[in-house]
Amino acid sequence: MTTAAASWVLSGTVAAACxxxxxxxxxxxxxxxxxxxxxxxxxxxxxxxxxxxFPEGRTVLAEWGPARITAEGLQxxxxxxxxxxxxxxxxxxxxxxxxxxxxxxxxSTRGVQGRFAFVLASTLxxxxxxxxxARRIREAQESRGLVITRGLLSRVAAFRLQAVPLVLSLIExxxxxxxxxxxxGLGNPGPRTTYREVPDSTAQRAVRAVLVVxxxxxxxxxxxxxxx
Amino acid sequence: MASAxxxxxxxxxxxAAGIRNFTFHDGHAPALHDLAVSVAPGSFTAIxxxxxxxKSTLGRLLSGWLAPGGHGRLAGFLELAGTRLDFDGGxxxxxxxxxxxxxxxxxxxxxxxxxxxxxxATVAEELAFGLENTGMDRAGMKAAVERTAALLGxxxxxxxxxxxxxxxxxxxxxxxxxxxxxxxxLVMDEPFASLDAAGANELAVLVRDLLKQGTAxxxxxxxxxxxxxxxxxxxxxxxxxxxxGGPPAAPRSGSGLLPPAIRRLDLETASSPAPRPSSxxxxxxxxxxxxLELRRVSFGYPEVPERRRRRRRQEPGPDRRAMVLQDxxxxxxxxxxVAVTGPNGAGKSTLLxxxxxxxxxxAGTVLVRGGDIAGAPVGKTAASVGLLFQQPRDQLxxxxxxxxxxxxxxxxxxxAMxxxxxxxxxxxxGLAGTAQEHPAELPASAQRLLALATVLARRPAVxxxxxxxxALDGDGLAxxxxxxxxxxxxxxxxxxVTHELGYARAAxxxxxxxxxxxxxxA
Numbered sequence: 001m002t003t004a005a006a007s008w009v010l011s012g013t014v015a016a017a018c019x020x021x022x023x024x025x026x027x028x029x030x031x032x033x034x035x036x037x038x039x040x041x042x043x044x045x046x047x048x049x050x051x052x053x054f055p056e057g058r059t060v061l062a063e064w065g066p067a068r069i070t071a072e073g074l075q076x077x078x079x080x081x082x083x084x085x086x087x088x089x090x091x092x093x094x095x096x097x098x099x100x101x102x103x104x105x106x107x108s109t110r111g112v113q114g115r116f117a118f119v120l121a122s123t124l125x126x127x128x129x130x131x132x133x134a135r136r137i138r139e140a141q142e143s144r145g146l147v148i149t150r151g152l153l154s155r156v157a158a159f160r161l162q163a164v165p166l167v168l169s170l171i172e173x174x175x176x177x178x179x180x181x182x183x184x185g186l187g188n189p190g191p192r193t194t195y196r197e198v199p200d201s202t203a204q205r206a207v208r209a210v211l212v213v214x215x216x217x218x219x220x221x222x223x224x225x226x227x228x
Numbered sequence: 229m230a231s232a233x234x235x236x237x238x239x240x241x242x243x244a245a246g247i248r249n250f251t252f253h254d255g256h257a258p259a260l261h262d263l264a265v266s267v268a269p270g271s272f273t274a275i276x277x278x279x280x281x282x283k284s285t286l287g288r289l290l291s292g293w294l295a296p297g298g299h300g301r302l303a304g305f306l307e308l309a310g311t312r313l314d315f316d317g318g319x320x321x322x323x324x325x326x327x328x329x330x331x332x333x334x335x336x337x338x339x340x341x342x343x344x345x346x347x348x349a350t351v352a353e354e355l356a357f358g359l360e361n362t363g364m365d366r367a368g369m370k371a372a373v374e375r376t377a378a379l380l381g382x383x384x385x386x387x388x389x390x391x392x393x394x395x396x397x398x399x400x401x402x403x404x405x406x407x408x409x410x411x412x413x414l415v416m417d418e419p420f421a422s423l424d425a426a427g428a429n430e431l432a433v434l435v436r437d438l439l440k441q442g443t444a445x446x447x448x449x450x451x452x453x454x455x456x457x458x459x460x461x462x463x464x465x466x467x468x469x470x471x472x473g474g475p476p477a478a479p480r481s482g483s484g485l486l487p488p489a490i491r492r493l494d495l496e497t498a499s500s501p502a503p504r505p506s507s508x509x510x511x512x513x514x515x516x517x518x519x520l521e522l523r524r525v526s527f528g529y530p531e532v533p534e535r536r537r538r539r540r541r542q543e544p545g546p547d548r549r550a551m552v553l554q555d556x557x558x559x560x561x562x563x564x565x566v567a568v569t570g571p572n573g574a575g576k577s578t579l580l581x582x583x584x585x586x587x588x589x590x591a592g593t594v595l596v597r598g599g600d601i602a603g604a605p606v607g608k609t610a611a612s613v614g615l616l617f618q619q620p621r622d623q624l625x626x627x628x629x630x631x632x633x634x635x636x637x638x639x640x641x642x643x644a645m646x647x648x649x650x651x652x653x654x655x656x657x658g659l660a661g662t663a664q665e666h667p668a669e670l671p672a673s674a675q676r677l678l679a680l681a682t683v684l685a686r687r688p689a690v691x692x693x694x695x696x697x698x699a700l701d702g703d704g705l706a707x708x709x710x711x712x713x714x715x716x717x718x719x720x721x722x723x724x725v726t727h728e729l730g731y732a733r734a735a736x737x738x739x740x741x742x743x744x745x746x747x748x749x750a
Contacts, residue, residue, distance in 0.1 A: 101349040108360070121347040129346070136622040139586050139606075143615040144682060145636035147607030165625030168668065172621075176342035179293040183330030184345075184405065185361035195356035195369050196349075 011082035018089035050077035105196040244307040252300040277465030278489030279673030292329030334406030396427025424727035451491035518559035519721035525592035554745035560721040567736035576725035584613040614688035620675040624667040653685035693724040
């Protein structure tokens with residue numbers, strides 16, 4: 001009952017559709033490695049956990065003491081991996097293909113509070129900004145004799161040195177930016193408009209409506225089923 | 229009340245302040261005390277003060293960026309468009325609404341990038357951000373954006389990503405963000421810092437246009453830029469209070485009224501064709517190998533994939549790798565000071581980053597003390613090459629000034645020598661008295677000098693300085709000059725890049741210009 005649809009076919013279809021879309025939009029180069037980084041370790045741990053120690057497992061394929069591989073356990077693990085893959089791919093595809101300015105503009109035309117829309121947008125643009133700042137601090141430290149080799153230990157030690165100045169400079173930056181945003185009226189309670197025009201075709205509107213109806217239908221179906 | 233602030237306007241001021249005392253919550257002494265400022269409609273005021281005199285604090289107070297009560301306690305009053313707000317530092321003080329205040333007083337901070345919302349994709353949208361928040365309709369916004377862009381000289385950049393603007397364009401965009409709601413007053417903090425001659429000229433044109441339209445302009449500066457001679461009033465700020473004021477001629481002719489720390493860029497440009505004879509004489513170059521040698525170095529930035537997603541619609545066709553440096557040959561001998569000049573964005577910083585391997589040449593070789601540095605980690609090359617970056621904030625990361633200077637010295641010298649060298653470097657830049665302070669709390673000029681001290685303390689064979697004069701006041705400039713000279717006399721090869729031709733002429737033995745990626749004698 002943790003996820004709505006425990007169906008191999010559905011999860012597989014969604015994951016495949018996400019992959020197809022990411023290939024079509026050219027986001028696959030970024031989506032696939034990121035998804036692999038999340039899914040491979042998680043998937044392996046699911047396989048080990050459920051494959052070896054699935055209490056309801058009856059069909060035993062192999063056995064070592066308390067650990068036994070059961071067909072049911074493997075099946076359950078694969079099912080979970082597929083569900084996860086569907087969710088992770090959908091989320092990654094969204095975050096790698098969404099145009100942040102379009103999203104913010106669309107949100108504020110639909111009456112979402114300015115502050116909230118801004119927080120959402122800046123969360124999506126934060127990572128590249130932090131990476132750039134961290135790089136500059138690292139360059140300054142290297143220029144003063146910090147030797148960073150390819151080794152993991154050396155990198156961890158270097159990161160420890162960069163963390164404090166990085167956080168301090170981000171806080172300092174945030175102070176200036178906050179004052180600027182307040183002066184430019186980000187906190188205004190009244191209605192706001194957008195300069196950017198987000199194209200919204202009839203087809204897009206229709207797809208959105210269908211998706212909402214489908215989601216509602218799935219939910220109702222599920223409630224009715226579990227009630228029965 | 230302040231006896232020094234005698235600026236009495238003819239008509240009622242559009243913005244005024246009387247500050248008996250302003251103290252930051254974590255400060256011991258007041259940052260500002262006993263001063264009065266009054267800005268008449270359409271007037272041009274210059275507030276001059278050395279680094280650390282309280283300029284930025286005053287500017288932020290005037291423009292509502294530093295709300296009394298929030299960060300510090302104000303005793304005194306602020307007056308905006310005829311409404312006077314009295315503060316006594318207690319809980320009953322009025323609250324300032326920064327958005328309302330911002331519509332009356334535009335403010336441009338020292339770092340123009342700080343005002344950008346960072347979530348807008350184009351210059352036009354960034355300009356419109358403040359209007360969107362007031363709920364203006366799209367047609368009105370379009371008209372306002374076009375009008376402002378024409379005034380700023382940014383009409384051609386409206387569809388560009390704000391992150392890709394040059395320093396001068398970014399400064400003008402920040403001004404645009406402040407003036408687009410049409411405030412009667414514009415306050416700018418150090419607007420000329422880090423602008424090259426072309427950028428400063430464009431800014432001067434913009435300021436004149438704003439004045440013509442009736443906007444009152446207040447410029448806070450630690451240097452007398454030629455434009456400030458056109459100001460109606462000069463106010464001189466020192467140690468948190470006004471020490472003199474009046475029309476520009478008064479402090480100029482009356483000797484001693486302008487503190488020596490305030491740089492006279494207007495006089496420097498006038499006298500710059502006559503370089504100091506002592507500095508221009510050729511040095512006797514030692515016969516040994518060059519401390520730094522670049523052989524046929526070329527460099528182009530690889531295509532950046534990060535922003536490809538956003539750019540895709542705007543940049544059709546393959547992005548040809550543009551060469552920033554082309555076929556550069558340069559050798560600098562111990563004791564020699566070489567200046568590299570060029571406009572903003574010419575690739576001067578890119579050139580310096582090749583000296584210690586932060587950037588690797590696409591073609592060609594870099595030799596430090598006769599050895600090829602290809603393949604050597606930057607940290608190793610750094611033992612021979614000291615690099616001063618443009619942004620001190622990225623370079624300072626320790627808890628105290630002393631620790632900052634001492635960073636990495638233990639790897640080069642014995643502990644006793646390291647301590648000696650750190651102390652000597654702090655002494656050389658005049659920061660010996662602040663050894664236990666936090667670097668981030670120093671004024672901008674002192675931060676630059678501290679960054680310079682961190683480089684000097686390492687006693688490098690090659691000293692590479694990126695725009696060392698930026699953010700320095702007159703005192704700082706004198707310290708820099710002495711430090712660079714004594715380093716060269718001690719046998720360091722110095723390369724400094726600067727857009728200030730006057731400084732380059734005064735300081736260097738040899739001047740080169742970076743033009744279209746090529747290094748040519750200037």
